Amino acid sequence: MTENKMLARFLRYVKINTRSDETSTTVPTTQSQVAFTAMLADEMREIGLENVHYLESNGYVIGTIPATTAKPVRKMGLIAHVDTADFNADGINPQIIENYDGNPIQLGTSGYALDAKDFPNLANYKGQTLITTDGTTLLGADDKAGIAEIMTAADFLIQHPEIEHGEIRVGFGPDEEIGTGADLFDVADFDVDFAYTIDGGPLGELEYETFNAASAVITIAGRNVHPGTAKNQMINALQLANDYHNQLPGSARPELTDGRQGFYHLASLTGSPETATLTYIIRDHDRTTFEQMKSDLLAIAEKMNATYDEDRVNVVLKDQYYNMAEVIEKDMSIVTLAETAMTNLGITPKIEPVRGGTDGSKISFMGIPTPNIFAGGENMHGRFEFVSVQTMEAAVATIIEIAKLNSYQAYD
Numbered sequence: 001m002t003e004n005k006m007l008a009r010f011l012r013y014v015k016i017n018t019r020s021d022e023t024s025t026t027v028p029t030t031q032s033q034v035a036f037t038a039m040l041a042d043e044m045r046e047i048g049l050e051n052v053h054y055l056e057s058n059g060y061v062i063g064t065i066p067a068t069t070a071k072p073v074r075k076m077g078l079i080a081h082v083d084t085a086d087f088n089a090d091g092i093n094p095q096i097i098e099n100y101d102g103n104p105i106q107l108g109t110s111g112y113a114l115d116a117k118d119f120p121n122l123a124n125y126k127g128q129t130l131i132t133t134d135g136t137t138l139l140g141a142d143d144k145a146g147i148a149e150i151m152t153a154a155d156f157l158i159q160h161p162e163i164e165h166g167e168i169r170v171g172f173g174p175d176e177e178i179g180t181g182a183d184l185f186d187v188a189d190f191d192v193d194f195a196y197t198i199d200g201g202p203l204g205e206l207e208y209e210t211f212n213a214a215s216a217v218i219t220i221a222g223r224n225v226h227p228g229t230a231k232n233q234m235i236n237a238l239q240l241a242n243d244y245h246n247q248l249p250g251s252a253r254p255e256l257t258d259g260r261q262g263f264y265h266l267a268s269l270t271g272s273p274e275t276a277t278l279t280y281i282i283r284d285h286d287r288t289t290f291e292q293m294k295s296d297l298l299a300i301a302e303k304m305n306a307t308y309d310e311d312r313v314n315v316v317l318k319d320q321y322y323n324m325a326e327v328i329e330k331d332m333s334i335v336t337l338a339e340t341a342m343t344n345l346g347i348t349p350k351i352e353p354v355r356g357g358t359d360g361s362k363i364s365f366m367g368i369p370t371p372n373i374f375a376g377g378e379n380m381h382g383r384f385e386f387v388s389v390q391t392m393e394a395a396v397a398t399i400i401e402i403a404k405l406n407s408y409q410a411y412d
Contacts, residue, residue, distance in 0.1 A: 073166025077195030110135025
């Protein structure tokens with residue numbers, strides 16, 4: 001019954017376009033996210049969450065699963081994001097593939113297929129029920145799988161008050177995919193001791209280390225003259241951009257790094273001989289290395305500017321988020337709690353650093369330690385996205401088991 005409810009919720013959620021818009025200045029960035037959270041708020045009330053309310057200041061809908069124990073149990077939060085990534089989300093038409101047999105899955109009539117020779121992770125799902133796209137859109141398992149799992153776990157806990165657990169807050173928020181969703185997160189309103197984002201990938205993922213992240217915008221002022229008479233006069237901004245980029249370590253690129261290795265990612269290069277702009281994202285798990293990487297960008301500009309009679313290379317750096325391990329490692333009990341819950345259910349925890357960030361990265365530094373737990377999505381952000389129903393059901397079971405285990409850890 002739990003699986004049927006969860007699947008029905010998920011299929012209903014993904015058919016609603018909630019794509020975020022990084023060019024928008026509103027919060028949330030799209031009206032479709034506002035409408036979707038309103039729908040979720042109604043559902044939260046229907047299944048019995050209390051104090052359900054929408055925060056216009058940040059676009060979050062919040063609700064409470066009341067405690068079923070009088071013991072002084074730490075208050076726990078569950079968080080998922082409602083927006084989907086920058087890929088077509090109009091007319092999402094999910095396919096249900098029961099008892100996957102390992103053969104290529106045709107994605108509707110699009111001409112695309114999910115094939116294990118291209119996506120070896122499919123080999124992990126033989127015999128399971130998969131939800132795929134029809135090849136024309138993304139699926140939205142990131143993170144509507146997480147929403148369906150939290151909602152289903154909340155429904156189950158409310159329907160089974162004999163299960164002892166402390167107060168649990170649920171939060172569904174916007175704009176995670178464009179990196180701004182947690183900027184205005186209201187810690188005082190959420191009012192928990194710790195939380196989990198349900199926003200990970202395959203079965204068993206448990207993540208408490210993220211990148212440190214920053215962006216860099218380098219603007220270059222050239223001096224354009226007729227190329228026929230340019231000697232000792234032209235300063236070609238595009239050439240300076242190339243010179244700047246070539247002073248970065250060639251091995252520190254996304255396509256050449258993995259694990260805990262950081263990188264500079266040249267995200268865009270635009271311009272003309274008169275002016276040019278490079279944009280980068282900077283990522284590393286180690287804070288000291290991260291700070292040095294930013295310093296190196298400034299040092300390159302300083303060195304180049306020293307060869308001209310005016311500053312022609314300008315660098316603007318903006319920190320985006322930090323490695324939440326700095327916060328969580330001070331008290332690993334919440335990681336141990338999730339790890340124990342998975343082990344109790346026969347799930348092998350996979351604890352690895354995230355080569356990215358989550359809303360939990362920012363929320364952790366706001367005062368609520370927030371690791372990330374698997375939601376089941378694979379090949380996210382595109383037409384080859386899929387999710388296993390069995391993995392989603394395991395996520396629901398994990399949430400419930402965490403709630404149970406947390407009730408055993410009463411404190412004074």
